Amino acid sequence: MELDARRLRVLHTVAVRGGVTAAADTLCVSPSAVSQQLSLLEREAGCDLVERVGRGVALTPAGRALASAAEEVLHALDRAEAALAAARKGIGGTVRVSAFPSAARALVAPAVARTLRRHPDLDVRVGEGEDGQGLADLRLAAVDVVIAQEYDHVPVDFPTGLVRHALIRDPLHLCVPASGPLAGASSLEDLRDARWMAAAPGTPCGDSTRQACHDAGFSPDVRHSVMDFALALDLVAEGLGVALIPGLGLRDLPEGVVTAPTAHARTIYALTREPGVGPVRPAVAAFLGELLGRQPSAARGSAGRARAENEA
Structure with missing residues (x-):
């Protein structure tokens, strides 16, 4: 049995997004294309991975097990890409950032500008999005950095496999x-x-x-x-x-x-995927360095405390 990593990504996306249509939107393909890839993956796996439930589909037990394993495979590929990027000279490539509006204006936009001045070969792309959508995109490797928030009196159960970098209070x-x-x-x-x-x-x-x-x-x-x-x-x-x-x-x-x-108060974080044993992509590290290095003056003191708490 030989499984295609691209089809594993499709299955994983269906699992995270909760359906074929939502997965198709994330992957920028048609729902029929997603269904076709799932059918081919089922042939490779030799068992049913999805089953029809009402007008949608749900993963079978085998599908859920394979989707969980697929996440580990995709993380390994992510680490391999990071290792290759670290071996190249210079810092280039694309960094995709998702942020909610107030943080995008005050924190992300200035950090992007500083990053591009320092590393002109980088391509940093910003998308406006709410926390839940961004965190799902981060797990799917559709974005590289998510700016999310947690209010002191409304704790958030962040997904596993992500690293939080505290920015400001x-x-x-x-x-x-x-x-x-x-x-x-x-x-x-x-x-x-x-x-x-x-x-x-x-x-x-x-x-x-x-x-x-x-x-x-x-x-x-x-x-x-x-x-x-x-x-x-x-x-x-x-x-x-x-x-x-x-x-x-x-x-x-x-x-x-x-x-x-x-x-x-709320704490604002930059979240990235857990690097595991491999290095963080230099492009992502460069952007994070600018994002963590300079904050609005009114929040700078509390930002330092938040970072210290995060590192403790």
Whole structure:
């Protein structure tokens, strides 16, 4: 039995993404192409790897076992590519980065610019994405670095096989209208009867707001579902509600908004695949060096503490 590594990647992608259509989107091919590759892999394996469930497919026990083994094979290939890259002269190639918007603006964009000035043969590509999508892409080797967040009061169970590099600690701030009955509010308890705006449940920022209010003894009356921090601040400025926003989201604070610090914060990480016994690709290491080396001045001290905690 000889298994094709490219087809193993297809099976692994189906396992991580949870279906043929989602896997096809990740691999930039048609669903029929994914199904064809799975059929060929089943012939090579000599057993059924997927079974139809409703309108979709699920992995059989043999499929799940092979997908788990495929991840180890793909990591080995990743390490082999890193070893070859380390043996070449100079630093080149492509580094693919996924980041959520506020970190992309404040942390990633300046780091990319510094990296390209220092290593002009590098090609660093940035894609905007939420944490869950980015982490799945990282496991699939569709990206090389993911910028993700973890709120102190909403712990995250990060997937195994990934390395976290702590970047900064980003405190959360109450944002209230500068005039009106809520203008003097300085604590969550002062805002239990206020109208709130927050991202949807299941998102890091949305869960953070709801958990912080729950810890303060109330459930927030979320009137506006807002992902974009700039939009949330504009709504606050118009007196339409209050919000809990991280410091990186306050770069363009509009008139009419007053902020107050809270005891809550998030840690922002750069995540990479675990290198195992092989070296990290020089291109990825070069970008990480710039990303870890310089942070916004307001967060620089806390960034050092976060890195120390990560390395301890």
